[in-house]
Amino acid sequence: MQTIRAITLDLDDTLWPFAPIGARIEQTLHAWFETHSAETARMFPPAAMQTLREQVVEAHPDLAHDMTRLRKLTIERALKDSGADVALAADAYAQFFMVRNQIEFYAGAREALETLAAHLPLCSLSNGNADLDAIGIGHLFVSRVGAREFGAAKPDPRIFHHACSLLGEAPENVLHIGDDLAADVHGAQAAGMPVCWIHPAPRQAGVADYQFDSLADFADAFVRARSKDA
Known part of the structure; x- marks a missing residue:
């Protein structure tokens, strides 16, 4: 990666x-x-x-x-x-x-979130109104960006750039992960960010930098890649 x-x-x-x-x-x-x-x-x-x-x-x-x-x-x-x-x-x-805020995680998603948070700073980037603290995962994120608070929603590139600024990183060094082709994939690409599209197979060639069935699958691949590079 x-x-x-x-x-x-x-x-x-x-x-x-x-x-x-x-x-x-x-x-x-x-x-x-x-x-x-x-x-x-x-x-x-x-x-x-x-x-x-x-x-x-x-x-x-x-x-x-x-x-x-x-x-x-x-x-x-x-x-x-x-x-x-x-x-x-x-x-x-x-x-x-x-x-x-009474949610049920996808299989392995919470564990994947904890794994990723242990390796890299995470920023939530959502058009919705879920409360991370009420859900019990707020501590895993170093920053949070919501469309309501920012004043514009994905796929507007400005909301992605704002999240990158909070993370203190250039867009090309921040990976966006999401399920929605327009809001997440196209939005992140317009902002100059690499993107991981979470969606069920079959894969669509050339659509995103990475494609996985689930966040759990991405986290497994990410950890393997990091271990190989170490």
Whole structure:
């Protein structure tokens, strides 16, 4: 492997699958509304809530980088449209955030993360709103970059450059690892960074510097390469 001095790392669908989290979020919110705002639950069952969220996203293109604000706006809109007290939104969002951070790592992903953190400084680089401390892995990262806080989302090269600056390294010496072809692979390449694309086989020649089925597979290959070079 080429000289790598630091790593930026995507979170959702790289360390853990997001789909089951999303499903639990909608179920939990609906159950919460059934208890605290029955009319909201009646008007906005999970499918209707998803449609409402899509409408809110479409109405606020300026907030495309801020998943937290979009979620809060959706909750507030559901409460308002159903004639409920919008002040309930804070408690509803708290329920969302609790479930949002109840994740299940891909097999070997947490161990791989610990292995990589022992060798190189890591910076999380995410468009989402996972809380690394709530999940229990915050100590493995020397820095964190979120689209909401930065003000722009991947694949904007600026967010990658910001992460590199926090790591104190030039982009060509920072490997980005992620699952999304547009946001992660193309974004990192536009920023002048090497990239590892985490996705199931078959491989696609020339798409990324490295391709692996999982973070665990990458970490194994990385450690072997380091041992050979030592």
